[in-house]
Amino acid sequence: MEKKVTLKDIAKKAGVSTSTVSRVLNSSLPVNSETKNKIIKIIEETGYHPDFTARSLRLGKSNTIGIIIPDISNPFFSMLVKGADDYLKEKNFSTLICNSGNEKNDEKTLKFLIEKKPDAVIYAGIGNIKIFKNVGIPIVFTDRLEKDENFSYVVSNNYQGMTDMLEYLIKTKHKSYVFISGNNNIFSANERLRAFKDFTSTHNVISKIIHSDYSFDSGIDVVNNLSEFPDVIVCSNDLTAYGVIHGLKLRNLNVPKNLSVTGYDDLLFSEMLNPSLTTVNQPVYNMGKAAAEIILNMIEKNNTSVRIFKNELIVRNSTKNSGG
Amino acid sequence: MEKKVTLKDIAKKAGVSTSTVSRVLNSSLPVNSETKNKIIKIIEETGYHPDFTARSLRLGKSNTIGIIIPDISNPFFSMLVKGADDYLKEKNFSTLICNSGNEKNDEKTLKFLIEKKPDAVIYAGIGNIKIFKNVGIPIVFTDRLEKDENFSYVVSNNYQGMTDMLEYLIKTKHKSYVFISGNNNIFSANERLRAFKDFTSTHNVISKIIHSDYSFDSGIDVVNNLSEFPDVIVCSNDLTAYGVIHGLKLRNLNVPKNLSVTGYDDLLFSEMLNPSLTTVNQPVYNMGKAAAEIILNMIEKNNTSVRIFKNELIVRNSTKNSGG
DNA sequence: CATATTTATGAAATCGATTGCATACTTTTT
């Protein structure tokens, strides 16, 4: 274990003060070019790297963005993180990812994160907005929209996406609908449900709403408890749709011959499924990237913003296309 | 934006020195219980949190573990991270996750990470081991095994897992094999290939090896280039198997009626696939957790270790079971 | 050539916490 090389060591070796070395490192003030080259050479030879904690302490900022997500193993969140992380890395920021587990842990997770003094936080959870009241650094929320103008928001247009899906379904002659809703404290789930309610109130169709929780198993359960089947089961997310398709298979029903099934999210696997899933694509990666862009902007210029992404209907093979 | 509360502020309010407050915070030395309570009360009132960077600077450690993975959106890695992160959080460590993108970036990513002074690093990439020579902090490698005893390793027994799979296939009367291998610089891929080679040299079967890259698309490609089909296509990972099944479907071949397909990894989605995938389960979550355990042990006791997990054959519906 | 300006550099304070050493006050021991 070699000893750590510090600024002081470099200064001594070069026969200058630490100030001068620091100036070379940060190009903060001009330094005689001969001296400069000498210092640069020594830095390279010794493999010196500035100490991050010391620098952070002095500057009062860490060049680190915290990200809080409920579950990193959920493809939606890992893709969101990837989008943010790729962008931040490019801008020389690093990412402190905190996996909270569930919203009950979010306040604790936030405190834990704040102690690490990130310059800002991207929050992808559903915890109460109150816990962010006094954190004193920029916050951007993803996949939810609140009225508080102290924060920024990145969302996608869930209402429009679900509406597009339903318009497609009615155009392809689907007359009866079962809608499986997601957790009712989640913004996106509520928006998708709202789209469905508006749809049924303006179209002459048979419909039924089942409240659920976005999980694979819930899809299976719903199918098991259904006595008669509609033309289409509209799921609030892909995972539930996978469950529904699985459940239907167990009951020997063919998708889409006997009935159609749709999802929402367009996870990587929805294309690989058999039948491949008709769903709505959310640009999750780009949403993560946008969150990162916004947060850097907030740090620099202290201004908040709202960014809304479009959702795109992806027609595949889990829906019957009866003309249209 | 309120001003930051520091140790000094607390000390002044309590009419004591910063040393005393620090002693209360860390229980490092006894403090008069009256004084102690007074300090605790003030700390609570002001919502004071010790400054992480200052503490790290002074103590020379950050209570942070770095994790380098090639791709966070790959379920294998996100599950690994989750396993490690859950455990580390419990032990009051935080996790600095770096998504390198690919192995060419690994050296750069490592440097970037090291600047943040993590106490140790969990590495899940395939970059050259040389880059870890002089980092001066504990390193644990996951999913690979090297001879260097300065590091720790968490692997699963890929050779055994693939052997179990092949033994099952021969028992269920599969006579001809196409083996799709993964990237040849990846430890696990090599082990799985080695198992296949040993198998074919000791069993009287027809076999063919195709070198590939673990991707979904490569599975499709292989099927498209195949002129005659074996009894089973043995894939080195699940993703490729998904591609193979997809490709076979496009050619109107039924799995498992016309031929069997197997995977490796047992991703969450392999169960949901149609047909559900016969594969080998790796305890990824537990491997991540083990990596975290080992790394904390290395930090404390400075001893390295190797941990090998068993892989478990999971028989589902993508293989024909012809007696046995 | 004296003065003003620019350029290059160093000394020392600073960020916020921890800790070795010193010290003052109690309490115990002989």
Place this chain on the structure above:
DNA sequence: AAAAAGTATGCAATCGATTTCATAAATATG
């Protein structure tokens, strides 16, 4: 009652970098 041991606390150095202020040397200006 003097010496020894124990308890509670403060002072000041320290971690490694950045930056303000001061100053010396070099150059420009009139």
